Structure formats: C-alpha cells, structure tokens
Amino acid sequence: xxxxxxxxxxxxxxxxxxxxxxxxxxxxxxxxxxxxxxxxxxxxxxxxxxxxxxxxxxxxxxxxxxxxxxxxxxxxxxxxxxxxxxxxxxxxxxxxxxxxxxxxxxxxxxxxxxxxxxxxxxxxxxxxxxxxxxxxxxxxxxxxxxxxxxxxxxxxxxxxxxxxxxxxxxxxxxxxxxxxxxxxxxxxxxxxxxxxxxxxxxxxxxxxxxxxxxxxxxxxxxxxxxxxxxxxxxxxxxxxxxxxxxxxxxxxxxxxxxxxxxxxxxxxxxxxxxxxxxxxxxxxxxxxxxxxxxxxxxxxxxxxxxxxxxxxxxxxxxxxxxxxxxxxxxxxxxxxxxxxxxxxxxxxxxxxxxxxxxxxxxxxxxxxxxxxxxxxxxxxxxxxxxxx
Numbered sequence: 324x325x326x327x328x329x330x331x332x333x334x335x336x337x338x339x340x341x342x343x344x345x346x347x348x349x350x351x352x353x354x355x356x357x358x359x360x361x362x363x364x365x366x367x368x369x370x371x372x373x374x375x376x377x378x379x380x381x382x383x384x385x386x387x388x389x390x391x392x393x394x395x396x397x398x399x400x401x402x403x404x405x406x407x408x409x410x411x412x413x414x415x416x417x418x419x420x421x422x423x424x425x426x427x428x429x430x431x432x433x434x435x436x437x438x439x440x441x442x443x444x445x446x447x448x449x450x451x452x453x454x455x456x457x458x459x460x461x462x463x464x465x466x467x468x469x470x471x472x473x474x475x476x477x478x479x480x481x482x483x484x485x486x487x488x489x490x491x492x493x494x495x496x497x498x499x500x501x502x503x504x505x506x507x508x509x510x511x512x513x514x515x516x517x518x519x520x521x522x523x524x525x526x527x528x529x530x531x532x533x534x535x536x537x538x539x540x541x542x543x544x545x546x547x548x549x550x551x552x553x554x555x556x557x558x559x560x561x562x563x564x565x566x567x568x569x570x571x572x573x574x575x576x577x578x579x580x581x582x583x584x585x586x587x588x589x590x591x592x593x594x595x596x597x598x599x600x601x602x603x604x605x606x607x608x609x610x611x612x613x614x615x616x617x618x619x620x621x622x623x624x625x626x627x628x629x630x631x632x633x634x635x636x637x638x639x640x641x642x643x644x645x646x647x648x649x650x651x652x653x654x655x656x657x658x659x660x661x662x663x664x665x666x667x668x669x670x671x672x673x674x675x676x677x678x679x680x681x682x683x684x685x686x687x688x689x690x691x692x693x694x695x696x697x698x699x700x701x702x703x704x705x706x707x708x709x710x711x
Contacts, residue, residue: 335362335364335367335369335406336358336362336364336369337362337369337371337404337406340354340397341397346397346398346399346400346402351373351400351401351402354402355371355373355434360432360434360435361432361435361449363409363449363450363451363452364452365452366408366409366410366411366451366452367406367407367408367409368406368407368408368409368449368451369404369405369406370394370404370405370406370407370417370419370432370449371402371403371404371434372394372402372403372404372419372421372432372434373401373402373403373433373434374401374403374421375401375423376403376421376422376423377422377423377424377425378393378421378422379393379394379396379403379419379420379421379422380392380393380394380419380420380422381393381394381405381407381417381419381420382417382418382419382420382429383415383416383417384415384416384417384446384655384656384684384685384686385415385655385684386655386656386657386659386684387657391420392405392407393405394419409449409451410451410682411451411452411453411454412451412453412454412682413449413450413451413454413682413683414448414450414451414454414681414682414683414684414688414689414692415448415449415451415655415683415684416439416446416447416448416449416684416686417432417446417447417448417449418430418431418432418446418447419431419432431445431446431447432447435447435449437449437450439515439686439687439688440514440515440687441511441515441686441687442511442515446686448688451682454682456688456692457692457695459521459524459525459528459695460517460520460521460524460691460692461520462520462524463523463524463527465527466523466524466526466527466528467493467494467523467527468493468523469490469491469492469493469495469519469522469523469526470490470491470493471488471489471490471491471513471519471538472488472489472491473486473487473488473489474486474487474488474489474537474565474566474569476561476562476565478557478561478562479561480553480554480556480557480560480561481542481547481553481554481557482553483542485539485540485542485557485562486540487509487537487538487539487540487562488509488510488513488537488538489535489536489537489538489566489570490519490522490534490535490536490537490538491535491570492522492526492533492534492535493523493526494526494533495533495535497571498571499533499571500572500573500574501532501533501534501535501570501572501573501578502532502535502572502573502578502579502580502702503534503535503536503537503563503566503567503572503573503578503579503580504534504535504536504537504580504581504582504604504606504698504702505536505537505539505558505562505563505580505581505582506536506537506538506539506582506583506587507539507541507581507582507583507584507587507588507590507591508540508541508544508583508584508585508587509537509538509539509540510538511687512538512584512687512690513538515687515688515691516687516688516690516691516694517691518536518538518691518694521691521694521695522534522536525694525695525698525699525704526704528704528706529704529705529706530695530698530699530703530704530706531698531699531702531703531704532702532703532704532705534702535566535570535572537562537566539558539562541554541590544586544587545586545626547590548583548586548587548589548590549586549589549590549626549627549629549630550589550590550593550629550630550632550633551590551593551629554590554593554594555593555594555597558581558594558598559594559597559598559601563579575603576600576601576602576603576646577603577604577646577647578603578604578702579601579602579603579604580602580603580604580605580606580701580702581594581595581602581604581605581606582605582606582607582608582697583606583607583608583610584607584608584609584610584687584690585608585609585610585611585658585685586611586630588607588609588610588611588612589610589611589612589630589633591605591606591607592605592607592610592612592637592644593633595644595645596633596637596642599642599643599644602644602645603645603646603647604645604646604647604648604701604702605644605645605647605648605649605701606648606649606697606698606701607648607649607650607651608650608651608652608689608690608693608697609651609652609653609656609658609662609685609689609690610650610652610658610661610662610665611623611627611658611661612630612634612658612661612662612664612665613627613630613631613634613661614631614634614635614638614661614664615635638668641668641669641671642672643672643673643674645674646674646675647674647675647676647700647701648669648674648675648676648677649676649677649679649693649696649697649700649701650662650665650666650669650676650677650678650679651678651679651680651681651690651693651696651697652680652681653680653681653682653683653684653685653686653689654680654681654682654683655682655683655684656683656684656685657685658685659680662678666678677696677700679693679696679697681693
C-alpha cells in the first residue's frame with residue numbers, strides 16, 4: 324500500500340471534485356451522496372473524511388508501512404482525503420486518527436458501512452478493486468443447518484472446567500463414523516468468522532464431508548497456547564477421547580485434525596508435535612511461529628519465549644507432525660516471514676503442504692476467507708474428489 328500523489332492528469336473522482344467549481348457545503352454534500360467510500364478506482368483507493376479537525380490520519384494495519392498516513396484537506400471545505408495504491412484483491416482494516424486541540428481520537432469511517440469485528444471492537448474495512456467477500460460466507464437458505472451443543476468437561480491436566488461447543492452436521496447419523504476437527508479459539512471463530520454458517524454451506528455444496536467439529540476455548544491463551552504440555556494432554560488424553568466416546572468418530576489419524584490461527588496455530592502445531600501419529604491433518608492460519616536464527620533475542624517479548632524455544636527446536640530437528648497441512652497467511656501482517664519460512668521446512672521432511680497467501684492482515688475475516696480452501700484441502704468432500 325503506497326501513498327499515491329494526485330496529479331492534474333489523473334481522472335480520480337477526488338480530482339474531478341476539486342476542479343468542479345465552487346466548493347461550498349452543498350457541493351460537498353452532493354459529492355458524498357454520489358459516491359461510495361472509500362473510492363476504489365483501478366489500483367487507487369481514496370479515503371475521505373468530513374469534519375473540522377487540526378489533522379486527520381489514516382490508521383491501518385499493514386505491516387512495514389507507516390501506521391499513520393496524513394489526509395490532505397481540500398481548501399475551503401471540511402473534506403479531507405488520502406489516495407493510496409492498493410493492489411487488486413486487497414482487503415485492509417483501518418480507522419481515522421482525528422486530532423483536535425492536541426488530543427487524538429481513533430474513530431471508524433462514518434462514510435463507510437463495512438465493518439469487521441474482533442474481541443477488541445470493530446474496524447472499518449476497505450476493499451480494493453477485485454476483492455469480493457466469498458458467497459459461501461453468507462447464510463444459504465437451501466443449506467440444512469447443523470446444530471451446536473455445549474460440552475462441559477473437567478480437565479485434570481489444565482486444572483479447570485472447560486467449555487466447548489460441538490458442531491453436529493445436519494445429516495448426522497449414529498450409524499456412520501465422522502472425521503473430527505478441533506478448533507482453537509472456537510468461540511471467536513464462531514462469532515467473528517461465521518464458521519458455523521461456513522460449515523453448513525460447504526457441507527451442503529459437497530465440498531467437504533459431514534464433520535464433527537469441536538470449538539474449544541482457552542482460559543489463558545498466553546499460557547495454554549504457547550507450547551504448553553498440559554494443553555496437549557488435555558486435547559489428546561481428555562477432550563478427543565471424550566468426544567470419541569460421545570459421538571461416532573473415525574479412528575483414523577487422517578480423519579482427525581487440529582486448527583488454529585495466530586497463537587492457536589502454535590498450539591495446534593505444538594500438540595501435533597507432542598503427539599506424533601495422532602493428528603493427521605493441521606490447518607494453520609497466520610501462525611505466531613516466532614523463532615531466532617542466532618541466539619534467543621526476538622521481537623515478540625518475553626511471553627513468547629516458550630514459542631521461540633519450541634520453534635527453534637522444531638527447526639533444528641524437524642519431524643513429521645501430520646500427513647497433510649494447510650498453511651495460510653496475509654502478506655500485510657508481520658508474521659508473513661515466519662510463515663513463509665516454515666513451509667519449505669515442512670515440505671522438506673515429506674509432509675503434504677498447501678500454502679496460501681492473501682492480500683489481507685492479521686484478522687478474523689482473513690481467516691474466514693481461507694476456510695473453504697483449507698477445509699476442502701484437508702477433508703475433500705464428494706464434489707472436490709470428483710474434480711481434483
């Protein structure tokens with residue numbers, strides 16, 4: 324994403340507006356009514372803010388670029404703008420940093436109805452030309468709905484009561500055996516990535532088979548998801564056996580998978596590493612795979628020391644942790660280097676890996692958009708098997 328200077332030769336909407344005549348309040352009103360914001364025109368995206376301020380900046384989450392970029396005020400108006408170059412197919416989350424009287428406030432874009440949500444709140448969303456939210460993320464009235472059941476389980480290894488949700492497919496029959504997927508940060512995947520609707524749709528389309536899916540949640544992510552032996556033993560010795568005793572599941576490792584994003588991806592990889600031959604499939608999204616090539620000093624802070632220790636050991640003596648893996652990462656997030664570095668290592672020891680990069684950041688909608696490709700790679704349904 325690069326700031327794009329606006330020259331007299333460019334036929335951008337903002338340039339046409341500036342040259343259209345007297346720029347009174349009525350002219351600004353008409354311009355805002357006639358356009359959708361941000362304005363995506365070829366490789367350029369124009370961000371627009373209206374209001375009195377001392378300064379307005381674009382606050383975005385694109386790694387390796389200045390996180391604040393100033394908007395320019397059009398003389399004689401309260402309209403501010405910034406034109407950037409955003410490659411086709413990009414999706415970027417942002418806010419405006421509005422400065423008044425020396426005080427700064429981060430706000431969402433009132434001209435843009437698109438929002439994303441996460442455990443910390445919400446952001447405005449900009450799409451460049453070529454990006455469309457996948458059709459399979461929207462509720463399909465023709466898709467039969469699976470159901471969610473709550474699962475409470477006392478864990479000896481974690482020393483606490485755990486609560487998960489189990490997705491049971493619409494055509495569930497006790498006379499069949501089902502693959503199992505365990506999702507880390509399960510409630511967040513349900514809430515912010517709409518994963519139940521995605522499962523309903525992909526199963527309906529025969530792109531994945533009927534699955535039993537456990538949506539598991541941590542009590543303390545920074546402890547349980549940072550290469551924690553107790554977490555692995557909870558999964559492998561308590562949670563999966565309990566679900567297996569409750570539902571008719573396949574006993575084949577190829578039909579048993581772990582999934583996670585960010586630290587949840589570390590937890591999934593760590594659990595598979597500690598339980599060789601038990602999990603045959605891994606879905607790892609934007610994994611926080613922190614490591615060091617020399618020494619132990621790293622940029623992630625002391626809470627990531629266990630992750631660095633694990634990843635350094637894994638990189639030093641890699642071993643097969645699963646038969647098939649899907650690894651995805653956004654090129655606009657700071658973890659792209661770590662994820663790119665992991666893939667050839669996994670492939671070098673014989674694991675079947677599919678790696679996908681997206682023009683997106685470290686967020687739940689990026690991970691949502693990867694679900695179809697990731698799930699159908701790990702568990703191809705009847706339709707995928709025919710056309711692969």
